Amino acid sequence: MTMVCGDSHTSTHGAFGSIAFGIGTSQVAQVFASQCLLLSKPKSMRITVNGTLKKDIQPKDVILYIISKLGTDSGTGYFVEYAGDVFEAMSMEGRMTVCNMSIEMGARGGMIAPDQKTFDYVQGREFAPKGADFDKKVAYWKTLPTDEGTSFDAEFKFDAADIGHMITYGTNPGMGMKVTEKIPSLKNDSFEKSLKYMGFNKGESLINKPINYVFIGSCTNSRIEDFRIAAAYINGKHKAENVHALIVPGSQQVDAQIRREGLDKVFEEAGFELRQAGCSACLAMNDDKIPQGEYCVSTSNRNFEGRQGPGARTLLASPLMAAATAVAGKIIDLNA
Amino acid sequence: MEAFKKLNSTAVPIQIENIDTDQIIPARFLKATDRKGFGDNVFRDWRYHKDGTENQEFPLNNTTYSGQILIAGNNFGCGSSREHAAWALTGYGFKVIISSFFADIFKGNALNNGLLPIQVSEAFLKVLFETIQKNPETHLLVDLENQTLSIEGSDRYETFEISAYKKQCMINGYDDIDYLVNNRDKIIAFEKKNS
Numbered sequence: 001m002t003m004v005c006g007d008s009h010t011s012t013h014g015a016f017g018s019i020a021f022g023i024g025t026s027q028v029a030q031v032f033a034s035q036c037l038l039l040s041k042p043k044s045m046r047i048t049v050n051g052t053l054k055k056d057i058q059p060k061d062v063i064l065y066i067i068s069k070l071g072t073d074s075g076t077g078y079f080v081e082y083a084g085d086v087f088e089a090m091s092m093e094g095r096m097t098v099c100n101m102s103i104e105m106g107a108r109g110g111m112i113a114p115d116q117k118t119f120d121y122v123q124g125r126e127f128a129p130k131g132a133d134f135d136k137k138v139a140y141w142k143t144l145p146t147d148e149g150t151s152f153d154a155e156f157k158f159d160a161a162d163i164g165h166m167i168t169y170g171t172n173p174g175m176g177m178k179v180t181e182k183i184p185s186l187k188n189d190s191f192e193k194s195l196k197y198m199g200f201n202k203g204e205s206l207i208n209k210p211i212n213y214v215f216i217g218s219c220t221n222s223r224i225e226d227f228r229i230a231a232a233y234i235n236g237k238h239k240a241e242n243v244h245a246l247i248v249p250g251s252q253q254v255d256a257q258i259r260r261e262g263l264d265k266v267f268e269e270a271g272f273e274l275r276q277a278g279c280s281a282c283l284a285m286n287d288d289k290i291p292q293g294e295y296c297v298s299t300s301n302r303n304f305e306g307r308q309g310p311g312a313r314t315l316l317a318s319p320l321m322a323a324a325t326a327v328a329g330k331i332i333d334l335n336a
Numbered sequence: 337m338e339a340f341k342k343l344n345s346t347a348v349p350i351q352i353e354n355i356d357t358d359q360i361i362p363a364r365f366l367k368a369t370d371r372k373g374f375g376d377n378v379f380r381d382w383r384y385h386k387d388g389t390e391n392q393e394f395p396l397n398n399t400t401y402s403g404q405i406l407i408a409g410n411n412f413g414c415g416s417s418r419e420h421a422a423w424a425l426t427g428y429g430f431k432v433i434i435s436s437f438f439a440d441i442f443k444g445n446a447l448n449n450g451l452l453p454i455q456v457s458e459a460f461l462k463v464l465f466e467t468i469q470k471n472p473e474t475h476l477l478v479d480l481e482n483q484t485l486s487i488e489g490s491d492r493y494e495t496f497e498i499s500a501y502k503k504q505c506m507i508n509g510y511d512d513i514d515y516l517v518n519n520r521d522k523i524i525a526f527e528k529k530n531s
Contacts, residue, residue, distance in 0.1 A: 006417065006419075007417060008415070008416055008417035008441060022417035022441060023417065023441070023444075024417055024418075024419035024422070024441060024444060024445035024448060025419040025420075025445075026419060026445070026448040026449065026511065026512070026513075027444070027448070027512070029513060030512050030513050030516060033513045033516065033517065034513065034516040034517060034520075034523065035523075036516050036523055038501075038512050038515065038516065040499065072354060072411065072414055073354075073410070073411040073414065073437060073439070076411075076437070076438075076439060076440050077440060103415075103417075103441075106411075106414065106439060106440065108440055108441065172354050172356070172414070189351070189352075189353075190352060190353035190354060190409065193352065283358070283363040283416075284362075284363060284364060285363050285364060285366070285367075292386060302356070302358065302415060302416070304356045304358040304359065304415060305358070305359060305381065306358065306359070306362055306381045307358050307363075310362075310381055310386065311386065
């Protein structure tokens with residue numbers, strides 16, 4: 001299936017093995033006018049992560065790690081396939097998080113080969129094919145994975161054991177590190193401008209940095225699994241006094257499911273605010289904005305200058321890291 | 337779309353890398369339903385201080401710089417797919433953007449809106465920045481037919497790449513929809529064969 005939409009995070013749907021990518025408004029008009037889209041064929045890239053992730057390492061950590069290693073323009077002109085043990089073992093929600101951020105390394109789209117997990121996730125959903133139709137589709141979907149021995153225009157391999165809890169310290173998603181690491185000391189105007197905006201110094205550790213805002217939401221991390229992970233950590237704890245903690249479901253369905261599972265009670269008792277489903281504080285289009293100069297540990301996808309409100313400073317992280325930050329009121333090492 | 341063949345203009349340098357579309361046009365200005373008017377808010381948060389006064393240090397507010405060409409650092413237009421970024425730049429009056437690298441979606445959006453993205457080598461980009469910063473009156477010459485970018489009054493120039501199809505579109509001022517609609521019969525025949 002090919003899916004296009006006027007939003008760069010359309011790539012989320014690559015989790016289902018579909019070709020899904022963002023397009024501009026004129027291209028949307030093109031699709032409506034002709035049901036076609038003029039494109040040049042993208043180059044292919046495979047990113048393989050083999051091995052087993054360490055305890056509590058999240059899909060968000062995996063993709064932030066990859067982008068921190070490859071950079072924000074590494075994927076330009078490419079479509080990415082994520083392969084290997086880590087993605088095979090990952091939930092559908094986690095795969096969506098990974099494919100979602102393909103654009104953050106410049107790739108138009110990213111995909112993961114469909115498997116039994118994919119078929120089980122799709123089966124029984126409102127718009128999924130039913131009965132014999134479904135079986136016929138599954139038979140076809142099983143033909144989609146990449147043939148063995150296929151060559152790619154670019155290949156990268158990582159070891160799952162090297163991935164830790166990630167956080168970004170700069171103003172593009174490639175400026176990320178393990179939370180236990182120190183901000184690198186690069187001599188480069190753009191790098192220095194970025195650190196100046198963030199109010200950080202070269203060689204600095206972010207551990208114990210006070211944080212007043214936490215946002216768990218956005219198309220990267222606002223599915224039920226993300227809120228279960230956050231709630232499991234928060235349960236029985238309370239947010240720190242200084243923290244404004246926003247929980248924003250990605251859709252009305254997720255909102256309803258949060259309430260069905262009683263997670264809303266967990267969030268409420270812990271002092272987290274459950275806001276209306278949608279994009280919210282990811283890009284400051286509605287009232288959920290981060291004030292000038294404030295830090296926000298955010299599960300969203302972009303830490304650009306002013307993305308969460310004019311002058312706001314964003315640190316991208318997983319829902320688990322965000323929940324832990326809200327409880328501690330500062331950045332902590334979850335393994336300490 | 338306006339046809340584009342040649343341009344002779346001074347240029348504005350913004351020597352920053354990884355300029356994302358959130359900087360070109362912040363999300364809070366995206367609610368308009370018309371393509372016009374975005375130019376007023378291009379680079380809004382870099383052009384203005386919080387109190388609404390102009391940031392005199394930003395090149396667009398520096399009166400020594402002017403022209404229809406923007407020169408920017410590597411990886412221009414990354415991030416959000418918002419086509420408003422291209423509209424904001426054309427709305428402000430730019431016709432050409434020069435960088436050593438463009439993000440994919442932005443590049444497509446620019447070409448679809450008559451805004452020519454010219455990718456040059458890192459070395460030539462450095463020369464351009466130095467030349468313009470030293471003498472803001474310097475004119476750059478863009479020749480789309482011959483795919484060249486040159487510095488007036490010097491022998492420095494570079495050729496640039498553009499797809500043959502997009503080049504024709506820009507030179508003639510027609511867009512993808514015009515092209516696709518002209519191929520309607522072929523599209524229908526293809527769909528019949530494959531359904």
